Amino acid sequence: MEPIEKATVLVTGASKGIGLSIAEAFAAHGHDLVLIARGEKALQRVADRIEAESGVEVRVISGDLTEAGVPQKLYKQLEQSGKPIDILVNNAGVGMSGLFLEGDYSKLSSMLQLNMLALTQLTHLFLPQMLNRKRGRILNVGSLVSYFTGGPNWAAYVASKHYVRALSTGLSKELKGSGVAVTLLSPGATATDFVKSADTKDMLAYQVPIGPSPEQIAKLAYHACQTGKKSVIPGVFNKILAFMGELHPRNIAFEVFGFLSNKKGSQ
Numbered sequence: 547m548e549p550i551e552k553a554t555v556l557v558t559g560a561s562k563g564i565g566l567s568i569a570e571a572f573a574a575h576g577h578d579l580v581l582i583a584r585g586e587k588a589l590q591r592v593a594d595r596i597e598a599e600s601g602v603e604v605r606v607i608s609g610d611l612t613e614a615g616v617p618q619k620l621y622k623q624l625e626q627s628g629k630p631i632d633i634l635v636n637n638a639g640v641g642m643s644g645l646f647l648e649g650d651y652s653k654l655s656s657m658l659q660l661n662m663l664a665l666t667q668l669t670h671l672f673l674p675q676m677l678n679r680k681r682g683r684i685l686n687v688g689s690l691v692s693y694f695t696g697g698p699n700w701a702a703y704v705a706s707k708h709y710v711r712a713l714s715t716g717l718s719k720e721l722k723g724s725g726v727a728v729t730l731l732s733p734g735a736t737a738t739d740f741v742k743s744a745d746t747k748d749m750l751a752y753q754v755p756i757g758p759s760p761e762q763i764a765k766l767a768y769h770a771c772q773t774g775k776k777s778v779i780p781g782v783f784n785k786i787l788a789f790m791g792e793l794h795p796r797n798i799a800f801e802v803f804g805f806l807s808n809k810k811g812s813q
């Protein structure tokens with residue numbers, strides 16, 4: 547597909563990590579941005595810097611996407627501005643590691659709300675406009691973990707990313723020929739604040755920092771999204787792992803992934 551020129555790009559979870567790098571990649575190509583996250587000050591600092599560096603227009607809307615009604619409110623605010631969203635980047639997501647029953651249920655429920663339902667609702671809200679204009683892209687940030695049948699030590703997080711992968715793949719097929727494309731981005735272990743918030747630093751998968759940086763991931767994601775590629779897995783090692791995950795018998799890959807999901811000191 548031909549890249550969309552001078553797009554308005556909505557990026558969720560844009561104040562840091564992979565989302566920030568994706569926002570910067572779009573800004574570097576001259577696209578205007580709408581940035582979403584909870585922390586308003588951090589978001590405003592990011593917006594001021596990007597505007598100064600790239601000369602694009604950056605709007606900031608702070609909000610917690612797990613709260614009921616926030617995605618609709620966001621959609622209405624943007625609809626009134628008369629500047630349609632051409633590219634939706636569903637990046638905001640959180641992780642939670644540890645044994646399923648040891649995790650706090652409200653934290654788990656909020657993770658599922660953000661990783662799956664907020665992403666789904668934003669897609670449902672913004673897609674009709676894109677289809678009407680036959681111009682649009684949706685970039686969903688999933689994870690390499692979705693290439694493995696399940697993940698001990700972060701079972702619900704892995705399941706939430708399976709959902710993102712399945713939704714993206716199915717929707718991508720439905721939208722064929724519509725002028726709107728869905729791209730699934732599946733990063734592997736990446737050095738961001740996710741490591742602290744999801745408590746993954748002791749996991750074997752996070753011990754070897756050989757994966758691409760958020761900036762490298764963002765560059766690949768930008769091109770994949772603009773050209774309407776269905777899927778992108780950044781990094782050679784991650785591609786090999788994803789390929790392994792798809793091999794039969796899949797229970798061998800499951801055991802390997804289970805090993806990589808182990809925390810130091812645990813059995």
Ligand SMILES: NC(=O)c1ccc[n+]([C@@H]2O[C@H](COP(=O)([O-])OP(=O)(O)OC[C@H]3O[C@@H](n4cnc5c(N)ncnc54)[C@H](OP(=O)(O)O)[C@@H]3O)[C@@H](O)[C@H]2O)c1
Pocket residue numbers: 558559560561562563564565582583584585586588609610611612637638639640641660687688689690732733734735736737738739740741743
């Ligand atoms: N890092 C990894 O190893 C890795 C690997 C595979 C996939 N991923 C995926 O990549 C995506 C980005 O992760 P990251 O590593 O960049 O994490 P990060 O550095 O922790 O950034 C998360 C971003 O999401 C925002 N956010 C969190 N909760 C939110 C909420 N309820 N409502 C709105 N915004 C919220 C955060 O800002 P506020 O806290 O201010 O809201 C922040 O901007 C996630 O979907 C994650 O699952 C990460």
